Amino acid sequence: MNLLKALAKISGLTLLSRILGLVREVLIANLFGAxxxxxxxxxxxxxxxxxxxLFAEGAFSQAFVPILSEYRTQRSEADTHTLVNRVATLLGVIVLLITVLGVIGAPFVIQATASGFANHPEKFALTVELTRVTFPYIFFMAMVALSAGVLNTWSHFSIPAVTPVLLNVAMIVMALFAAPWFDKPVTALAWGAFIGGCLQLAIQIPALARIGMLPRFDLHFRDPGVIRILKLMGPATLGVSVAQVSLLINTAFASWLPTGSVSWLTYADRLMEFPAGLLGVALGTILLPSLSRLNAAGDKEAFSSMLDWGLRLALLLTLPAALALCILSVPLTSTLFQHGAFSASDVLQTRQALVAYSVGLCGLILVKILAPAFYSRQDIRTPLRFAIISLFATQVMNVLFVMVGPLRHAGLALSIGLAASLNALLLYRGLRRKEVFMPQPGWWAFSGKLLLALCVMGVVLWFAMGSEQDWLHAPTSRRLLWLTGLTFAGAGSYFVTLFALGFRLADFKRRAAA
Known part of the structure; x- marks a missing residue:
């Protein structure tokens, strides 16, 4: 399988999901504001x-896929199916119990995650009500994550990649057509999430049945394979997803800030997740099975070469995305969200968070590539240690930026990005020290050409963008046409410069490990 082709397919399906997610956020901004x-x-x-x-975007797979790949390679199909049955059963029972406890204890969940809401009884009560509707989504996603891990191991990437589309479709339909029927219209969004979770799980069932891996109930606590996966799962979840754990903690900080802070961060996060999903998630998804097979085969040179390919491709595509998010923060936010209840003031507040997020975008994506290199080797301690360091650094920066400094909600976004960059740096250094990764020749020339192309793109975008005030007052149709032109101008100047410097698409083609 051509990995570049697989990446393009996954990224295309992820792009569809992200576009619908953006439509969802635009609709929410228009109907409910901030x-x-x-x-x-x-x-x-x-x-x-x-x-x-944590589950659907790779953390669960970091623990599950290497063991599943080992079973598929070294054991019978019956043994492999038994492992799937027992992991699915145990995971389902545990997460179902968590779901029930979450629904019953919703007030305590909100008190723990958004303690500032307790000072506003109406807001607190509404949040509890919505939490009880959305909490079962956790169960659906756990099962979807397991299904995706199985399908990706069999190199069936399309179904897992298209699954998030169903969530966005369900929420959009509920917001458009069901909201007026609820006493509190925003409740329609919560039920959209519930319905979307059901649909995402349902679409996996036929695909699993076709490869003969549809799970059956088989509760067995002492299965060696299940025990190995459980030992990897906890550290893998924290190690690869420390930014998301930080995001949850940051919600508690944001709940004490002015009303709208949580929403401004959410809208900025939605824009930041566009490139993070297209690049980081897609690359991590296709790299993990190949790295796991290469490690099992003991081919250190091919392992290092595969990782080098992933890092170069990630930097090639991530750095221009981060620069564009920073420069075009107002054009993007105003064009997409400044409608209805979403004001010009909301645009400027969201812009601050988006610029802060863009600083750490590269780090967020590199973590999704570097961490799987450890987990493919079933090394859980090293990335866990780095994740804890990064998580601690996030909270220190939260205090400095938010509680002491003047950055407020933007400081919360900046702390996540900087901590992710620290995590990526520690992971990279760890791989070099263990001599697992040895950079291929040509990195200095590659970096210099990349920097030149970024400078060209930055100059084009900066001068073509014009005044930010014009974006805040221009009609929507003009903003949309202007932003479309900027997008083509930026992408065109970047890739034309790379082409002139000798970059060719064929240079990045790569075959998956057999």
């Missing part, structure tokens, strides 16, 4: 959505 209702929904959906990111 006030009490959106703050309540965003907090209520924050924990389930965090679990989605």
């Amino acid at each position: 006030g009490m209702m959106t703050d309540a929904f965003n907090v209520a959906f924050r924990l389930p959505n965090l679990l989605r990111r």
Whole structure:
């Protein structure tokens, strides 16, 4: 399988999901703005959505896929199916119990994750009500994550990649057509999340049945394979997803800030997740099975070469995305969100968070590539140690930026990005020290050409963008046409410069490990 082709397919499907997610956020901004209702929904959906990111976007796979690949390579199909059955059963029972406890104890969940809401009884009560509707999404996502791990191991990437589309479709339909039927219209969004979770799980079933890996109930606590996965799962979740754990903690900080802070961060996060999903998630998804097979085969040179390919491709595509998010923060935010209840003031507040997020975008994506290199080797201690360091650094920066400094909600975004960059640096240094990764020749020339192309793109975008005030007062149609032109101008100047410097698409083609 051509990995570049697989990356393009996954990124394309992820792009569809992200576009619909953006439509969802634009619709929410238009209908509800950035006030009490959106703050309540965003907090209520924050924990389930965090679990989605932890499970569906790779953390569960870091523990599950290497063991599953080993079984598929070295054992019979019956043994492999037994492992899937027992992991699915145990995971399902545990997460179902957590879901029930979360629904019953919703007030305690909100008190723990958004303690500042307790000072506003109406907001707190609404958040609890919405949490009880959205919390079962955790169960659906756990099962979807397991299904995706199985399908990706069999190199069936399309179904897992297209699954998030169903969530966005469900929420959009509920917001457009069901909201007027609820006493509190924002409740329609919560039920959209519930329905979307059901649909995402349902679409996996036929695909699993076709490869003969549809799970059956088989509760067995002492299965050696299950025990190995459980030992990897906890550290893997924290190690690869420390930014998402930090995001949850940051919600507690944001709940004490002015009303709208949670929503401004959420809208900025949605824009930042566009490139993070297209690049980081997609690259991590296709790299993990190949790295696991190469490690099992003991081919250190091919392992290092595969990782080098992933890092170069990530930097090639991530750095221009981060620069564009920073320069075009107002054009993007005003064009997409400045409608209805979302004001010019909300645009400027969201801009601050988006610029802060863009600083750490590269680090966020590199973590999704570097951490799997450890987990493919079933090394859980090293990335866990780095994750804890990064998590601690995030909270120190929160205090410095938010409690002491003047950055407020933007400081919360900046702390996540800087901590992710620290995590990526520690992971990279760890791989070099263990001599697992040896950079291939040509990095200095590659970096110099990349820097030149970024400078060209930055100059083009800066001068073509014009005044930020013009964006705040221009009609929507003009903003949309202007932003479309800027996008083509920026991408065109970047890739034309790279082409002139000798970059060719064929240079980045790569075959998956057999």
